[in-house]
Amino acid sequence: MSKLIIGIVGAGKLGMTLAKLALDASYQVNIAGSKDPAKITLATSVLAPEAQPMYTRDVIEKSDIIFLALPLSKYQNIDAKWFAGKTVVDSMNYWWEIDGKTSNYYYDEQQTSSEKVQAYLTQSVVVKAFNHMGYHDLASMSHQQRVIVYAGTDEIALAKVKQLIIDFGFVPYYIGNLHATSQLQPGGVLFGANEDMIGIKKLLNK
Numbered sequence: 001m002s003k004l005i006i007g008i009v010g011a012g013k014l015g016m017t018l019a020k021l022a023l024d025a026s027y028q029v030n031i032a033g034s035k036d037p038a039k040i041t042l043a044t045s046v047l048a049p050e051a052q053p054m055y056t057r058d059v060i061e062k063s064d065i066i067f068l069a070l071p072l073s074k075y076q077n078i079d080a081k082w083f084a085g086k087t088v089v090d091s092m093n094y095w096w097e098i099d100g101k102t103s104n105y106y107y108d109e110q111q112t113s114s115e116k117v118q119a120y121l122t123q124s125v126v127v128k129a130f131n132h133m134g135y136h137d138l139a140s141m142s143h144q145q146r147v148i149v150y151a152g153t154d155e156i157a158l159a160k161v162k163q164l165i166i167d168f169g170f171v172p173y174y175i176g177n178l179h180a181t182s183q184l185q186p187g188g189v190l191f192g193a194n195e196d197m198i199g200i201k202k203l204l205n206k
């Protein structure tokens with residue numbers, strides 16, 4: 001079976017780190033910032049050589065699975081229809097310094113940010129993953145078998161993301177549906193976790 005083509009929307013700290021992890025695992029990677037792809041060519045050539053800079057729409061169209069690695073307050077700038085039929089990995093977090101403090105849209109005890117992303121992307125399947133660990137920890141070499149916690153409900157999409165987590169060099173831990181991601185997002189017990197399975201279970205009191 002041929003490998004999935006990875007698309008990354010957001011070419012900043014997290015997006016470039018995910019691109020490098022995917023390239024190291026021999027995936028083909030397409031990546032976009034918010035502007036002309038020429039603007040990220042130099043950074044890509046240094047941080048994730050072989051990743052293909054493209055416009056956001058092309059990244060989504062030409063890739064099988066799309067990582068959202070842009071500020072949470074920006075994803076609704078992208079037309080939801082472009083994502084129709086795609087598996088989307090939501091790796092975003094609400095960060096008030098970036099996303100603003102004035103709106104309570106992103107800070108809502110009833111609905112996690114991933115549930116909001118899924119509500120926006122009505123024709124796609126959203127899985128949450130790669131949001132709880134800082135980019136420097138994701139990028140660092142470790143002898144520990146560190147865990148990436150993931151969440152969602154679609155079995156096929158979950159299986160794809162579980163395999164990516166393994167291929168990127170981490171241990172997958174399934175936590176439940178997108179509502180359960182309250183534990184992964186800022187304020188949750190797992191936010192910031194750079195732990196092995198024992199450490200993750202300890203944080204979850206399991």
Ligand SMILES: NC(=O)c1ccc[n+]([C@@H]2O[C@H](COP(=O)([O-])OP(=O)(O)OC[C@H]3O[C@@H](n4cnc5c(N)ncnc54)[C@H](OP(=O)(O)O)[C@@H]3O)[C@@H](O)[C@H]2O)c1
Nearest residue numbers: 010011012013014033034069070071072074092093134135
């Ligand atoms: N940094 C971390 O350690 C970390 C860890 C886990 C999760 N996260 C989450 O990951 C997301 C990105 O964080 P970051 O630290 O990587 O931010 P960052 O370094 O500021 O990068 C953000 C990227 O998103 C791009 N972007 C903005 N609007 C876009 C659009 N409409 N279409 C395509 N790309 C767009 C920006 O492009 P331009 O430069 O062209 O505007 C930039 O490349 C945030 O939600 C953050 O909470 C971050």
